[in-house]
Amino acid sequence: MTDTQIDPAIAALIHDVVHVGSAYDIEGMEKLYTPDQTFLVLGGDGQVTRVRRDDSIAEFRARRDAGEEPLSTEHRVLHVEQQGDHATAILYRRMSPEAPPAMYELRLRKDSGTWMVAGETVTPWPGGIEGNFLPPRRKAA
Numbered sequence: 843m844t845d846t847q848i849d850p851a852i853a854a855l856i857h858d859v860v861h862v863g864s865a866y867d868i869e870g871m872e873k874l875y876t877p878d879q880t881f882l883v884l885g886g887d888g889q890v891t892r893v894r895r896d897d898s899i900a901e902f903r904a905r906r907d908a909g910e911e912p913l914s915t916e917h918r919v920l921h922v923e924q925q926g927d928h929a930t931a932i933l934y935r936r937m938s939p940e941a942p943p944a945m946y947e948l949r950l951r952k953d954s955g956t957w958m959v960a961g962e963t964v965t966p967w968p969g970g971i972e973g974n975f976l977p978p979r980r981k982a983a
Contacts (some may be wrong), residue, residue, distance in 0.1 A: 848922045849924060851956075852929055852950060853922075855959070856919055856922075860915050860917050861915055862874060864913035864915045865913075866902050866903070866910070866913075868903050868906065874958060875895055878895070879959055879962075880962075881961070881963075881964060882964070883964045884966065913938060914937055917934060918934040929950040930950065931948040932948075933946040934967065942967065944964050946962055946964055947962065948961075
């Protein structure tokens with residue numbers, strides 16, 4: 843399934859993840875993520891930081907309780923693929939003008955008939971890989 847044929851429930855989940863999280867709606871967030879959900883965040887040095895669901899929600903709660911302004915909802919869904927009860931969505935996301943843009947890979951899972959986020963990988967927004975992820979061939983085939 844490509845992004846031109848997104849299951850409406852997946853599209854609604856992506857919308858809710860962006861808007862509910864940006865508003866620091868903790869109760870809403872807890873309904874969108876599986877209990878075993880984790881974030882993987884790629885640092886500029888190539889180090890991957892694993893953030894547990896509870897730690898992520900605690901950070902959003904602390905920001906809300908401190909009176910932080912809501913986050914920007916700026917995002918673009920770049921691609922969605924569904925394979926049975928699993929799906930992957932690739933998003934461009936920027937949470938504020940002061941924050942760098944990032945690429946989010948949402949790993950989605952359908953549990954008891956409801957799509958939820960099972961994991962997210964956040965990487966710096968790249969210049970893009972133009973067409974091929976492999977280096978050019980050095981020898982003719």
